[in-house]
Amino acid sequence: MSEEIKQEMAVEVRDLSRTFGARKALNKVSFDLPKGAFLSIFGPNGAGKSTLLRVLSTLTPPASGSQVKVCGLDVVKEDFELRERIGIISHNPLLYPDLSAEENLRFFAELYCLDNPEERIDELLEAVELKHRRMDLARTFSRGMTQRLSIARALLPNPDIIFLDEPYSGLDPHAMDILDSLIDKVREGHTFIMVSHDLQKGLQLCSHALILANGQKVFFDERANINEEEFARLYRETVGMGVS
């Protein structure tokens, strides 16, 4: 029974801690996230949101004693295999400004050793509406276009889990709409974990919500069990900041 439940989990976090010097960025955080869920992580600056994302995406190792599995793979022992299954969309585009849109995607397709890179690149450039700009350098793109290309990069290996690190930051409303519709398009079959400062947007998208403060889990529950007003009040009380 428990084995069955485990197989359905996209993320299993037990006693996750991480310190930087004397500062505890994460302190015994535990939660489980089922496959296909959309988790929004809220919290003030320095709450540990980005550190959590970095640990889940294998960029930062957790402290010893922590047990973290993503897609059933240990983030420390099976990091290589796990990296095939994750994609990241960040406020930082993670793209080479001096390569064209197509060259950027081809480079990452080669790193992921994709079988039919040209086909996949065409498909993704079409999806993010950048096919007409495929030969243009990434440095000539607007913020919204860069973010769309960044989404194409993240989706190249068809990842099981997509991490979104404040993806709406710096986007104009039109670019936000495009990002919304892209997330909508690929939502089925993927698990999302998003770090956000925007309570409204985060709650609108999520199936689960997590609040972190001072590296500790303050709240974690399914969206269906969340009353928006109470959640906003809890957020204000625990985090001690206004709600956007």
Add this chain to the structure above:
Amino acid sequence: MAQSNDYVMERKPKEKKPETPSKIKVSNWRQFKAIIRKDIVMEMRTKEMITSMGLYALLVLVIYYIALSQAGQGFDFTRIAAGLLFLAIIFTSLLGLNRSLVHEQDQGCLEALLLAPIDRPIIFLGKAVGNFIFLCIVEVFIVPIFYFLFLGGGALAQSGPWWMLVVAILVGSVGIAGAGTLMATMSVNTRGKDFILAVMFVPVMFPLLLIIVTAMTSVIVANPGYVASFWQQIAGAVVFDVVMVGVGYVLYDFVLGA
């Protein structure tokens, strides 16, 4: 508490690997080629590294020329030519090494590389080979200029074959690219990265500088028995190269993590 956790973790039997077959067949060779191709395409487009290294090298040669202009007719340049040239190459390489990692940091590209299923040593080898190629391109320009400024007019009439000098410069460049790529990665996240790289890199280059300069000087001066002496020095330089590339290959994962 943490210690007891560690103990429990160590004593646990190894967990059976979950049934998650690899989605892709990773090819190190394909990834290695992709990194080199990407670096070459970007450099050919921006020419940032080659231009800055080339101009700097040219300036160094001009400064040498002015500084040595009062040396007089009797001064034997062949004795110091190899040292001057290889020193210029080492200082010039610092500029390129710094740039090669800094543009990986722009817009988080290094993180994007680290998020891909790629062995860290492959990143090291790709970056090191890229640095080697750019250094060689700059050398193609500065070595002839150096020759015309300091060794023209039959100064090399009695010297050994020119290809031996090329071998020495190439073997030296491998060491520079290997050690330099590792150290540029170590320094890229530090506040004074230019200074830190220079402080770490130049002392490490002392043995290579000595070996290559000895090898090149033996060819330029061409005393009896210079061929044996040259190959002896080159063997030493190859050992240095192998050690540096080996250390980089083994430690790169740790360096990136740190």
